[in-house]
Amino acid sequence: MxxxxxxxxxxxxxxxxxxxxxxxxxxxxxxxxxxxxxxxxxxxxxxxxxxxxxxxxxxxxxxxxxxxxxxxxxxxxFHNIRNDLSALSYASYMMEFIYYVTEPGLSQSELLKLTLVTLQALSKSEADYKRIRRVFEIRALGLLGFMPQLFACVDCGLAIDEKAEAHYYFSAEAGGLVCKGCKGTYEDGVSLSYSTLYTLQYILTVSLKQLYHFQISEEVQKELDAVGNHYVPYYVDKPFKTLDFIERLEKL
Ligand SMILES: [Zn+2]
CATH class of the missing domain: 2.40.50.140 (Nucleic acid-binding proteins)
Incomplete structure (x- = not known):
């Protein structure tokens, strides 16, 4: 056939x-x-x-x-990706990620679109690879059905208050935000600033076209790294071969 x-x-x-x-x-x-x-x-x-x-x-x-x-x-x-060691490393990680979360016979066309947009973003000169990696991971997990609750505490329903900065935590185990009072129930809470929380909401809801068109501060990047480091292994518990090299690159 x-x-x-x-x-x-x-x-x-x-x-x-x-x-x-x-x-x-x-x-x-x-x-x-x-x-x-x-x-x-x-x-x-x-x-x-x-x-x-x-x-x-x-x-x-x-x-x-x-x-x-x-x-x-x-x-x-995607020629440019092949010509740049950093772009190549991050793109290879994304291919490994995609390999683990796809399966035969299951069409995931939104995930394919996300992957193509991400490869385009990595192809651009002066691409911010670290940001692209985290945006891709979070958006992909959302598409895979692991959309975190980001508008209120998962446990008690306490709504977000912009003034209550750093009083919210992200927990993969809880499936989203937990407030200071409920945090004790979970072991994996990552402290979030309001800017990072807003960034997470943006990543999960903005149109694909706008997904890579924003800048973030170093502080937000650090918190996104912490979220990704908890969130990805929680749902995609695989031995990523491509990550060792990226971790060495990021230390340079
Ligand atoms: Zn709570």
């Missing part, structure tokens, strides 16, 4: 002499693995069209659960 779908290459690996396996995050079929015949040879075949971060219109044949690549019409290659 012939299938055609838009898809992003999220993983690639060589098999044998010249063939290559690729993992695609497709618009219609969720995550699939496909064999790309003769893709290893750079002079012919699918060498460039099956690289990591290639987004295209893929034509495949399927037999049982096996897909075989027939042709690709390139839509976007």
């Amino acid at each position: 012939m299938v055609r779908t838009k898809a992003l290459v999220i993983k690639e690996y060589i098999v044998g002499e010249s063939d290559k396996y690729i993992t695609l995050f497709t618009k219609d079929l969720g995550r699939i693995q496909a064999i790309a015949p003769k893709a290893k040879k750079s002079d012919k075949g699918f060498a460039s069209a099956t690289q990591l971060f290639v987004y295209g219109d893929f034509m495949l044949t399927s037999y049982k659960d096996t897909y075989r690549l027939v042709s690709v019409d390139l839509i976007e290659m």
Whole structure:
């Protein structure tokens, strides 16, 4: 059977002499693995069209659960990402994240759109990689159904008061904000300033087009880092291979 779908290459690996396996995050079929015949040879075949971060219109044949690549019409290659070590590292982390949260047969087209917008943001010169990473993580978890409660305390319902700065905490275990009085119930509360709280609300509700069009202070970045460091492993408990390198980069 012939299938055609838009898809992003999220993983690639060589098999044998010249063939290559690729993992695609497709618009219609969720995550699939496909064999790309003769893709290893750079002079012919699918060498460039099956690289990591290639987004295209893929034509495949399927037999049982096996897909075989027939042709690709390139839509976007994200060249700039390949030319910058930091951009490459963060983009690789996002591909690993996507690999863990997608599954065969489950179409997640909003998540695919988010991933493409994020790769575009990473491609820009002077991109703020640390901010992009946290925005991506938080927005992606929201799309995956882990939308945190950010407008009142999860436990007692106490509403947000702008003047009560730093009296709110973010807890992955609670599923959102907890007030000072309820914090004791949870072990993982991260203290939030009102600016960070507002930033979180913005990240989860703004249109995709506006998602990367804002600046944040160093303080907000630190709090977003703390939120991400609790929130991501709570829901995506996987051994991220790409994170060690990013952590070393961030210390430079
Ligand atoms: Zn409370």
